[in-house]
Amino acid sequence: MSFPDWALILGLLFITMVLVQTLLERLPLSSAMIYLAIGYAMGPAWLGLFDPNPMRYTGALEVATEVVLLVSLFAVGLKTRLSLRDPRWLMPIRLAVFSMIITTALIALIGVFFLGLPIGPAVLLGAILAPTDPVLASDIQSELGDQPDRVGVSLAGEGGLNDGTTFPLIMLGLGWMGLHEMGDYGWRWWVVDLLWAPLGGLLIGGALGTFVGWIVLHLRTRHQSAVGLDEFLAIGLIAVAYGVAQICLTSGFLAVFAAGYALRQMGTQPTTRATIGSTDSAELATHPAHAGTVMNSAIQEFNEQLEKLAELAAVLLVGAMLYYTKPEPAIWWFVPVLFLILRPIAVVVGIAGMPTKPRQRELISWFGIRGIGSVFYLLYVLDHGVAGPDSQRLISFTLLTVAFSIVLHGMTALPLMKYYLYLKGMGKPAGKKLLP
Secondary structure, three states: OOOHHHHHHHHHHHHHHHHHHHHHHHOOOOHHHHHHHHHHHOOOOOOOOOOOOOOOHHHHHHHHHHHHHHHHHHHHHHHHHOOOOOOHHHHHHHHHHHHHHHHHHHHHHHHOOOOOOOOOHHHHHHHHHHHOOOOOOOOHHHHOOOOHHHHHHHHHHHHHHHHHOOHHHHHHHHHOOOOOOOHHHHHHHHHHHHHHHHHHHHHHHHHHHHHHHHHHHHHHHHHHHHHHOOHHHHHHHHHHHHHHHOOOOOHHHHHHHHHHHEEEEEOOOOHHHHHHHHHHHHHHOOOOOOOOHHHHHHHHHEEEHHHHHHHHHHHHHHHHHHHOOOOOOOOHHHHHHHHHHHHHHHHHHHHOOOOOOHHHHHHHHOOOOOOOHHHHHHHHHOOOOOOHHHHHHHHHHHHHHHHHHHHHHHHHHHHHHHHHHHHHHOOOOOOOOOOO
């Protein structure tokens, strides 16, 4: 295809993004569902406009999905308003650690005893499908408003944290297959992969986000300089946090999430968008009381648009890659078991003892969305040497699970979240009972 042809297609896609938004607000559909269908049609299954073969272009696709994840994780960090001392952090931390480990173990057991996978590929399948997705869950999280309760905090926090906390389990699976150095008695996995990688990533990201935010605000409030170009600040901080974390053998995902969170804490004054628009922007940007909020508002607006573009690109790729799946009968019972049994078990056990209502636990259990994070880890393990029949089964189970998740969770997100907010704010309405 020529450049004008691609320009026409991309232009139509972007315009479609805008036109369907109003329609999607009235129907039980999500933008990801539409992107998935368009991607499938554009891929080798039909039009053949592009061919994202996960076995042939593994490295390029891995980088593309990783970039999408980094943008989304930074956005989640920017949206998180909880202070470090807020007790509501305990829920997402337990989900991102305990529930994720339980999910991985349960899927691995099913892989060994029911799918006939060796222990290494079974653990990889569990670790690939264990993390919930920050990209596709962003619309559900935003439904909960600026002051989210435990459901909003849990979904956002879990999505922001578990793409990093699942990494040790990925390395464990690769180690059992002889594709990752574990060290004598597994010391390298215990010290570097399990302990240092997540903890170091959070520390590095938090320190960089705080330092960069402090420098920028100091220059703006004391010297009236470094004003504007907040878009470059966002991209630069994402890149620096990721780069430093990876060089230090820590989690780049957790570093970027922590950098966004730390930067968000720099702007805590109640400056609203209306205030920003009604006052000289340059004056507010250099005002000691409002500079942090203005900076964060500008970065968040840019990042939200960038996140939408990243979601479009990533889901188009997933739709096109469905051509390379080989469905087997087991997938038809595996997906319901994962969504309706394994995820709820992992949530209930992982947050046992937490002060949650049955309605909240049910929503958290159901919205364990699988998405771009799972696709990235699939490509990561393929790029690190997983091959043969096991690789094909990982491709099929991962991509089909993600596709089912996009459709099922996309159809139920709007009605369930609206009903939940109705009950939370106005009491039970008369009519059919959707949630107990």
